[in-house]
Amino acid sequence: xxxxxxxxxxxxxxxxxxxxxxxxxxxxxxxxxxxxxxxxxxxxxxxxxxxxxxxxxxxxxxxxxxxxxxxxxxxxxxxxxxxxxxxxxxxxxxxxxxxxxxxxxxxxxxxxxxxxxxxxxxxxxxxxxxxxxxxxxxxxxxxxxxxxxxxxxxxxxxxxxxxxxxxxxxxxxxxxxxxxxxxxxxxxxxxxxxxxxxxxxxxxxxxxxxxxxxxxxxxxxxxxxxxxxxxxxxxxxxxxxxxxxxxxxxxxxxxxxxxxxxxxxxxxxxxxxxxxxxxxxxxxxxxxxxxxxxxxxxxxxxxxxxxxxxxxxxxxxxxxxxxxxxxxxxxxxxxxxxxxxxxxxxxxxxxxxxxxxxxxxxxxxxxxxxxxxxxxxxxxxxxxxxxxxxxxxxxxxxxxxxxxxxxxxxxxxxxxxxxxxxxxxxxxxxxxxxxxxxxxxxxxxxxxxxxxxxxxxxxxxxxxxxxxxxxxxxxxxxxxxxxxxxxxxxxxxxxxxxxxxxxxxxxxxxxxxxxxxxxxxxxxxxxxxxxxxxxxxxxxxxxxxxxxxxxxxxxxxxxxxxxxxxxxxxxxxxxxxxxxxxxxxxxxxxxxxxxxxxxxxxxxxxxxxxxxxxxxxxxxxxxxxxxxxxxxxxxxxxxxxxxxxxxxxxxxxxxxxxxxxxxxxxxxxxxxxxxxxxxxxx
Amino acid sequence: xxxxxxxxxxxxxxxxxxxxxxxxxxxxxxxxxxxxxxxxxxxxxxxxxxxxxxxxxxxxxxxxxxxxxxxxxxxxxxxxxxxxxxxxxxxxxxxxxxxxxxxxxxxxxxxxxxxxxxxxxxxxxxxxxxxxxxxxxxxxxxxxxxxxxxxxxxxxxxxxxxxxxxxxxxxxxx
Numbered sequence: 001x002x003x004x005x006x007x008x009x010x011x012x013x014x015x016x017x018x019x020x021x022x023x024x025x026x027x028x029x030x031x032x033x034x035x036x037x038x039x040x041x042x043x044x045x046x047x048x049x050x051x052x053x054x055x056x057x058x059x060x061x062x063x064x065x066x067x068x069x070x071x072x073x074x075x076x077x078x079x080x081x082x083x084x085x086x087x088x089x090x091x092x093x094x095x096x097x098x099x100x101x102x103x104x105x106x107x108x109x110x111x112x113x114x115x116x117x118x119x120x121x122x123x124x125x126x127x128x129x130x131x132x133x134x135x136x137x138x139x140x141x142x143x144x145x146x147x148x149x150x151x152x153x154x155x156x157x158x159x160x161x162x163x164x165x166x167x168x169x170x171x172x173x174x175x176x177x178x179x180x181x182x183x184x185x186x187x188x189x190x191x192x193x194x195x196x197x198x199x200x201x202x203x204x205x206x207x208x209x210x211x212x213x214x215x216x217x218x219x220x221x222x223x224x225x226x227x228x229x230x231x232x233x234x235x236x237x238x239x240x241x242x243x244x245x246x247x248x249x250x251x252x253x254x255x256x257x258x259x260x261x262x263x264x265x266x267x268x269x270x271x272x273x274x275x276x277x278x279x280x281x282x283x284x285x286x287x288x289x290x291x292x293x294x295x296x297x298x299x300x301x302x303x304x305x306x307x308x309x310x311x312x313x314x315x316x317x318x319x320x321x322x323x324x325x326x327x328x329x330x331x332x333x334x335x336x337x338x339x340x341x342x343x344x345x346x347x348x349x350x351x352x353x354x355x356x357x358x359x360x361x362x363x364x365x366x367x368x369x370x371x372x373x374x375x376x377x378x379x380x381x382x383x384x385x386x387x388x389x390x391x392x393x394x395x396x397x398x399x400x401x402x403x404x405x406x407x408x409x410x411x412x413x414x415x416x417x418x419x420x421x422x423x424x425x426x427x428x429x430x431x432x433x434x435x436x437x438x439x440x441x442x443x444x445x446x447x448x449x450x451x452x453x454x455x456x457x458x459x460x461x462x463x464x465x466x467x468x469x470x471x472x473x474x475x476x477x478x479x480x481x482x483x484x485x486x487x488x489x490x491x492x493x494x495x496x497x498x499x500x501x502x503x504x505x506x507x508x509x510x511x512x513x514x515x516x517x518x519x520x521x522x523x524x525x526x527x528x529x530x531x532x533x534x535x536x537x538x539x540x541x542x543x544x545x546x547x548x549x550x551x552x553x554x555x556x557x558x559x560x561x562x563x564x565x566x567x568x569x570x571x572x573x574x575x576x577x578x579x580x581x582x583x584x585x586x587x588x589x590x591x592x593x594x595x596x597x598x599x600x601x602x603x604x605x606x607x608x609x610x611x612x613x614x615x616x617x618x619x620x621x622x623x624x625x626x627x628x629x630x631x632x633x634x635x636x637x638x639x640x641x642x643x644x645x646x647x648x649x650x651x652x653x654x655x656x657x658x659x660x661x662x663x664x665x666x667x668x669x670x671x672x673x674x675x676x677x678x679x680x681x682x
Numbered sequence: 683x684x685x686x687x688x689x690x691x692x693x694x695x696x697x698x699x700x701x702x703x704x705x706x707x708x709x710x711x712x713x714x715x716x717x718x719x720x721x722x723x724x725x726x727x728x729x730x731x732x733x734x735x736x737x738x739x740x741x742x743x744x745x746x747x748x749x750x751x752x753x754x755x756x757x758x759x760x761x762x763x764x765x766x767x768x769x770x771x772x773x774x775x776x777x778x779x780x781x782x783x784x785x786x787x788x789x790x791x792x793x794x795x796x797x798x799x800x801x802x803x804x805x806x807x808x809x810x811x812x813x814x815x816x817x818x819x820x821x822x823x824x825x826x827x828x829x830x831x832x833x834x835x836x837x838x839x840x841x842x843x844x845x846x847x848x849x850x851x852x853x854x855x856x
Contacts, residue, residue: 003684003688004684004687004688004691007688007691007692011691011692011695015695015699018699033702034702034703036702037699037700037701037703039702040698040699040701040702043698044695044698044699047695048691048695051691116720116721116724199721199725200721200724200725200728201721201724204724265728266728266732409744410744416746416748416749418746419744419745419746422743423743423744465742465744468742468743468744469738469742471742472738472741472742472743475741476741492731492734492735492738495735
């Protein structure tokens with residue numbers, strides 16, 4: 001089977017090379033059969049890489065330990081789900097998974113029925129196939145997942161015990177999906193530059209691709225944060241670890257890109273900027289992979305000793321050089337069709353949001369590569385810690401969130417200041433009331449009060465906008481409030497999906513602010529029967545239990561949790577020693593409520609029975625996970641496809657619109673717009 | 683076993699990729715004649731959704747009436763120019779197709795009244811020199827249009843041949 005997998009990859013390499021060239025020749029010489037054949041080539045590549053993936057899966061499931069990858073990442077005692085996840089547990093396998101996703105996305109691109117942007121597909125597919133060639137080349141040379149050992153081990157090493165968490169099933173594939181997904185917008189952008197079709201087409205073609213990549217990246221990061229929180233046992237969810245940063249970088253620039261393509265579509269501005277953003281986002285996706293596999297940084301995420309660094313560096317270099325060069329050549333074709341008209345407009349909030357997002361990305365990038373620079377310049381590796389990132393990014397993120405509130409209540413193009421005042425009066429008043437209430441309730445840190453007030457402001461602006469939208473819809477169509485509300489969401493899914501994402505972000509922000517300003521931690525060494533107190537909790541150490549499973553030696557300690565004399569329950573932090581990995585792993589115990597999490601870590605014990613604990617109280621952490629769910633829901637609302645219109649309907653609609661628009665030259669506008677849009681629905 | 687599987691795999695991949703060279707023309711990834719009209723329609727959709735959103739922003743109070751009127755007028759101008767372009771394009775190709783279809787239909791059925799007329803026009807076209815063909819086509823087209831029905835000059839809605847006013851916008855028809 002392994003040989004078949006390897007040969008399938010080899011064939012896929014040949015097919016993708018063929019497709020990449022055939023698309024170009026077929027398009028230039030206008031030979032439709034050649035283009036069709038290249039298109040089939042893309043499908044064939046997907047089929048062949050799928051066969052390779054299946055071959056590896058087969059090897060994993062049948063415990064073929066002759067194959068080095070299977071022996072390194074799986075063992076006989078692993079459950080089926082973790083065996084499946086072994087596909088992306090190691091370096092070679094995750095590269096294969098990457099190549100497979102890319103082939104899959106490439107196939108979707110060529111098979112997708114599309115109204116706009118068909119002319120862009122051949123060159124875009126060439127770009128996808130060239131990227132595929134790069135990954136297949138790595139898989140066939142330095143990162144071969146089918147490499148065989150010269151001997152047959154009796155059992156494999158198994159999965160690193162830290163990776164044994166449901167997060168393992170979702171975090172890596174989502175992140176990889178996000179990284180790979182950004183290849184498609186990049187490919188379409190390059191195709192638009194190459195074919196000089198720089199109008200709306202490419203933007204229209206890639207909106208949903210960008211959205212889905214962004215969504216996968218978001219899900220991956222949120223699950224990653226949750227996983228770190230429940231598994232790694234240091235009480236936090238984000239450590240500004242170099243690899244976390246690497247996945248945050250394309251997320252930040254991708255978010256900026258998602259917003260600025262709206263501006264290009266509506267106003268025909270920011271064309272060059274969008275090109276730069278998509279190039280940067282794609283490069284950063286590859287850069288993240290480079291960091292984890294080059295061995296230049298160490299983190300929980302890195303793969304031990306691989307030799308892939310130089311390859312990725314060359315690939316990023318070539319990508320940046322050629323794409324930016326191409327952009328420079330075509331820059332005359334990318335002039336704006338309009339100008340910004342006013343500082344007080346939704347456009348300018350979008351522009352600022354772009355600047356802040358890219359600024360934040362730049363700060364993170366700087367912190368990321370600073371150790372490398374300092375090592376090169378002064379010979380000392382100076383690591384940049386969490387305080388740097390928190391201090392720089394905290395205010396930037398707050399500003400971004402503030403803008404999310406402003407944009408909801410400000411019109412396109414320009415808004416008069418008096419109108420602005422009127423719109424912001426209520427949200428501002430409510431936010432100030434909430435802010436004062438917080439002070440009265442005992443929140444005294446100025447920065448926290450300010451940040452919470454901003455969050456309250458944003459939340460109320462969005463809810464206020466929804467309320468007014470619902471009210472307007474109710475007035476216009478006579479529906480009840482509930483129907484009007486859902487009608488509102490359905491009528492402009494991208495817009496209200498976006499607002500839902502903003503709400504999710506605000507909830508996450510509230511959680512982050514609460515848990516970073518008001519977390520309390522305490523360490524204590526207790527004998528059985530002794531108690532400790534933290535905040536309003538009292539914890540009593542009941543007993544310690546030691547037991548043995550097939551692969552682990554587990555020590556667990558039971559603590560009873562009291563709040564003001566009332567027993568709330570028991571929590572059981574534990575520690576186990578993984579026999580096959582010769583590694584000791586902490587399993588934290590968390591008692592979670594909407595207001596705060598009680599987080600217990602078992603540190604150690606001595607022979608006399610004295611046991612050390614680290615207990616944390618993290619306020620509002622659950623808000624982060626709830627916010628994450630809301631964010632994903634919002635993303636799905638925005639992503640959900642509109643019903644495809646039949647050509648006849650489009651034609652009829654065009655006629656009607658011509659009719660209604662020319663009518664309005666003479667008449668009063670609103671009623672007629674309404675009647676015509678109603679007529680269309682009816 | 684492995685060798686056999688590899689041979690099958692190679693052959694299958696090769697056959698699949700080479701297949702388009704041997705098949706009759708079907709759907710193709712390249713040829714898209716109506717690309718321009720698709721693009722216009724997409725631009726129209728964008729402008730149209732902007733108009734919808736503007737109206738909505740006004741209704742829910744985000745825009746003042748003054749701002750709304752101003753912006754709406756601009757987007758309408760844009761929409762009208764796009765729609766006119768799109769409609770011209772579409773009407774052009776539709777009319778051509780319509781004529782072809784009409785000729786074919788008339789030839790098949792051999793209806794006396796219109797048939798002779800068309801045959802005459804076609805025969806005339808065949809007779810005359812190539813440089814004159816344009817005018818002749820125009821003539822034939824306008825003749826056929828008269829019998830087929832007409833369009834409102836104001837809003838472009840199709841009207842029946844004996845209508846005197848447009849059913850959609852009420853403009854007078856010639």
